[in-house]
Amino acid sequence: MLVFHITFFLGLISLAAGTALLGFSKHANSATHRFVKAISLIIIVLSILSTLCTMYYGFKSWQSGSGFQCPMAMHGMMNDQGMPGCGMMQNCMEHCKNMMNHPAR
DSSP states (O other): OHHHHHHHHHHHHHHHHHHHHHHHHTTSOHHHHHHHHHHHHHHHHHHHHHHHHHHHHHHHHHHHTOSOSSGGGHHHHGGGOOOTTOSSHHHHHHHHHHHHHSOOO
């Protein structure tokens, strides 16, 4: 989910940059006005589409349950051990609590 958040905010940053460029195009001379306006509109449209796509696939990923249920799950994945003792959600939460009490071996 961290990648989702990073991608989402990069989309918002590109939307803000496109909007700022559109505002800048109003102050440009007539020769570059149309070019800068066209580029800024392309940036705005692509950033909106990208952000909507990111939101859709982020929601689908969250809905399907892919990703880690607890941040401590990474400790079990080191050294190709996988997630030992993490079959059901309750077992996973208990396993995460145990991992927090006992650091990586």
